[in-house]
Amino acid sequence: MSFHFTRIAAACLAGGAALLVVSAAAAQVGSPHNDWRRVNRSSVNGGERYASPQSFAFEARFGAYFPGVDEEFSGGGAGPYGRTFGDDNLFYFGLELDWLPLRIPYVGAIGPGLGWGYTSASGKGFEDGTEDRSEEDTSLTVMPMHLSAVLRVDELMRKTGVPVVPYAKAGLGMGLWYAGKASGGDDQDGVAGEGITWGTHLAFGAMLALNWLDRRSSAQLDESTGINHTYLFGEWMFANLDGLGSRPQMHVGSSTWVLGLALDM
Template identity: 35%
Template sequence: MSSTAVGLGVAALLLAVPAVAQEVTIPTRSPRTGAIIFRGGGYKPRIDYEKGLTDTPYKNTFGDESLLLVELELQRFFYQGIGTAGLGLSVGYGEKYANAVLADGGGEAADKAALKVLPLQLNAFYKFDYAAFKWGVPLVPYGKLGLVYSPWWMTKGSSTEVVGLDTGKGGKWGYAATAGVSFLLDVLEPRFARDFDSDLGVNHSYLFAEYTYAEVNNFGGAGLNLGSRRWMFGLALDY
């Protein structure tokens, strides 16, 4: 009986050794639950496209230039199978300055005119990363559909503009659809990518380009149109 027990014990020990060795030699992936995304790009609001406008105020003030918009997005993955799906929340900030124009048409004034926006977006997304993880294809196409709320304000000099009884600040609701493609950086430096995961918990990193179609005008209501068609570029980190 005792010899049987010893034999079983030795057998269990021998079976356990390879398991221990495997844990040491084969790096493991940390769980992947979300992503953090940084992006930036030009944002040109479609203010001049508002119905009923008799002139092009944005163009007259800023010319053809766009605002520089930077955004931070947090994503949470709720499905990981054939691709990844989840919810994302982003916050951004953009501003544009130009000289105000003299009211008598005599040229540029000393005051600076500015438009500032702080777009917030809640979106649902899907990215097809199955091919990247399964077959090593480093490109990951994705799409998003989101609800947008964009606080905005217009200043002249150091204060918010006031015209008659109207103050140049407020917020607009809208929606946005985005399509983009990410390039999986892990393929360039696989070992560095593994270290990034084991040290910081970042599973994958991507560079991406995306195009956004946004209608931000209180769903067709009267007033300012902060919608846009824009390209954005950035860095995404899965964690």
């Protein structure tokens, strides 16, 4: 079972980039009285213009996801997840909002970030007490979420214009999951399985600022909407959703790579 997540993520990124270009063009057309040359350049370094105050960052995220359900089952052979859904990665989609009220001199911005994600697997289950495949579909849906401290090391970009921003995230993770048959029940008296698994969240990545592609449109987009920068980013994410050592807990986390689009506002 493959969701061709690479092609889907590439299509989403291309579509998002197109939307950003259209937004910038709209800002240029819709602001005829805002001369971009009047933007305060008193703090220009390395060609980077002065930006409006920055407090928030928004991310749209895409990637692969493989829930670690079978990690707690030792021994040879596939665990219950692998036998039911196979070993293909799932497509993952997520959103994140960061609030960055504090700035560390010569380093960058820091603050809390709240993230939400979604992924789902489906396949043929098994008949009760047998290894025979059922005709009915069964599914597992996971929504990994986190509340993390976020550090964006953007002072180098602000001072020199180098369009690369490394970042790190660490905090508390939570996985909301639901498992059941298409008819709405499972093997436990028709009641679908569901629960919440707690854990930790860790991520490292780097963002490529796109403002240098068209500084004039970027300046007008900032004036009209308050969007400071637009980025493409890549991130290694470790959602360690294993119950924080408590038992029993469904392990629904994953270690994976994520691509996405981000805005600073």
